[in-house]
Amino acid sequence: MNNRPSFEAFKEKAMQRDEVKAEYNALMPIFELKNQMIKARLEANLSQEEVANMLHTKKSNISRLESPNSKNFPNLSTLMSYAKAIGFNLEINLTRNSALQA
Secondary structure (H helix, E strand, O other): OOOOOOHHHHHHHHOOOHHHHHHHHHHHHHHHHHHHHHHHHHHOOOOHHHHHHHOOOOHHHHHHHHOOOOOOOOOHHHHHHHHHHOOOOOOOOOOOOHHHOO
């Protein structure tokens, strides 16, 4: 019998800790961007290898670019090139941090 908690139960417990919640919230925009990149590429019916060929790079670089676990974050020109290659536009906006609003 497996006594390990489900991921959802683990996450709920972990999110009760302020430092975990703060780190999770800080990383959320990166995870969301990576998720959008993958969804857009799939919507364009392109494989990572096809995108790599368009950008004159290796499939492993596209895989790393899309990975939420990557330690490196791409620069803006790389994101723009990726978006253009898959037929999308990159939009960036700033929103006020609700924690800083009085």
